[in-house]
Amino acid sequence: MSLTLEQIAQHLEAEVLTCPEHLQRQVSHAQGSDLMSDVLAFSNPDSLLLSGLVNAQVVRTAEVAGMLGIVFVRGKKPAEAVMLLAIECELPLFSTRLGMFDACGTLFQQGIRGMSDLVRPR
Amino acid sequence: MNHDSNPGEAALELLQSFSIKGDDFASAGSVSLAIKRMLKEVGFPDEALRRVAISAFEAEMNVVMYAGGGEIRLYLAPGTVRLKVEDQGPGIDDLELAMQEGWSTATRQMREMGFGAGMGLPNIQKNADRLEVETVPGTGTTLTIDIDI
Numbered sequence: 001m002s003l004t005l006e007q008i009a010q011h012l013e014a015e016v017l018t019c020p021e022h023l024q025r026q027v028s029h030a031q032g033s034d035l036m037s038d039v040l041a042f043s044n045p046d047s048l049l050l051s052g053l054v055n056a057q058v059v060r061t062a063e064v065a066g067m068l069g070i071v072f073v074r075g076k077k078p079a080e081a082v083m084l085l086a087i088e089c090e091l092p093l094f095s096t097r098l099g100m101f102d103a104c105g106t107l108f109q110q111g112i113r114g115m116s117d118l119v120r121p122r
Numbered sequence: 123m124n125h126d127s128n129p130g131e132a133a134l135e136l137l138q139s140f141s142i143k144g145d146d147f148a149s150a151g152s153v154s155l156a157i158k159r160m161l162k163e164v165g166f167p168d169e170a171l172r173r174v175a176i177s178a179f180e181a182e183m184n185v186v187m188y189a190g191g192g193e194i195r196l197y198l199a200p201g202t203v204r205l206k207v208e209d210q211g212p213g214i215d216d217l218e219l220a221m222q223e224g225w226s227t228a229t230r231q232m233r234e235m236g237f238g239a240g241m242g243l244p245n246i247q248k249n250a251d252r253l254e255v256e257t258v259p260g261t262g263t264t265l266t267i268d269i270d271i
Contacts, residue, residue, distance in 0.1 A: 034251065036236035040176055041223075041245045045168070053236050057183075060151035061236070064175040066168070089155070 001111030002028040005069050005092055008048065011106055014071060014096040017027045017078075024098045025092070026070045032073075032104045032113050036061040042118045043067065050103055054078035056085055063089040133199040137265040142182055142209075144191030147235060153194055154178035160196070170271045173249040174203050174254070177267050181207040187232050188212070189263065202251075205267040213259040221247065221255075 006023035009016055016023070029047035031038050039049060042079065045066035051058050055078050062070050069092040077095045078086075084094055086093045096103055108114075138160070140153040158175040166174075178194060185192040189211025197204040214220045221243050227239020245255050252268040 030124045034236055035239055037239035037241040039236075041248070045172055051236075055235060056148060057151055057235055057237070058166060060155055060179065064151070064154055064172075064179040066172045066175075074223075 001113075002026040003107075003112065005048075005094075007110075008069075008071070008107065008112075009094055012071060012094065012096040012098055013101055013109055014094040015093065017072075017093040017095055018083050019090055019092040020070075022069075022090060022092050027068055027112065029115060030104070030107055031115050039065055039067075042115050044115055047115070048107075048112070050080050050100060050107075052076060052084065052100060056082050058082075059086045059089060059091060059093075063091055068092075069094065071096055071103060073098060073103050077117060134197040134204055135199065137196045137198050137233070140196070140217045141248070142194060144186060144189060144211075146186060147231075150183055150186040152180055154182050157194070157196055157205075157264045167271060170269055174269050177206075177249045177269065178205055179268065180246050181205065183237055184242050185209050187228065189235065192262075201271050202226070203269045203271070205265070205269075207265040207271055208262065209264075210262040213261055213263055214255070214257040215259055216258060217255060234253050242259045247253070 005025050027048045029044040031043050032050040034053050039061050043065045047067055048069050049073045051061045053075050054072055057092050071094040075097045079121055142153055157178050161171055189209035192209030194205040219225045223244045224240040226238050226240035232238035250267045251270045254266040257263040
């Protein structure tokens, strides 16, 4: 199951902040995290990041991990310099008024899955 | 840490050196993005590119956060990329502990940025084909990270 970034933006009632030309990218997995260390350690490439952090490191982390876009939850929007960095990385950014739990739940209902398969049992 | 099948030193060609500014959180990570872009432009395969980028980024963040600055040198050999990450920081007191997931000496500021969860070195280990860590308390740390294509 996958959705385009455009469909995801519709489901989350999200505003497109950058790179509207890349909204046809197909997303099958997503990760909701404010912990960039975890995103770097456990993430699928070709997935979507949902975060409540809006600093430049979130954009760099997503770019380095090969993610397809970032949704900022709780109505947050990054500073202009962070948006310019995302444009440079060709990384679509979105802002939704939904909280993290609701945004993730909405996407799960639409068939998007998480990264639990990547976590080794301890 | 793991010395088997290192590429011959003679085959390594230095592509570029990048200096990393310490404690500069605004630009932390930009060297790794430059490395990723550079390798992508020469047609580097996606999976190996991702492992190089993640390893470089984790190492760069460590240098910014803990070492007050340093340098990353990017080498290429047939079939292998090498990142040599060198700093003159405080060194790692207990390397065995630092290699454990979750062990961290991060400050509140680092954690607020989304880092310092104690995943850096273990994650480099996970993404690298070979990792060597030389560290001397009070003198500095050098990581040699090899990733095979």
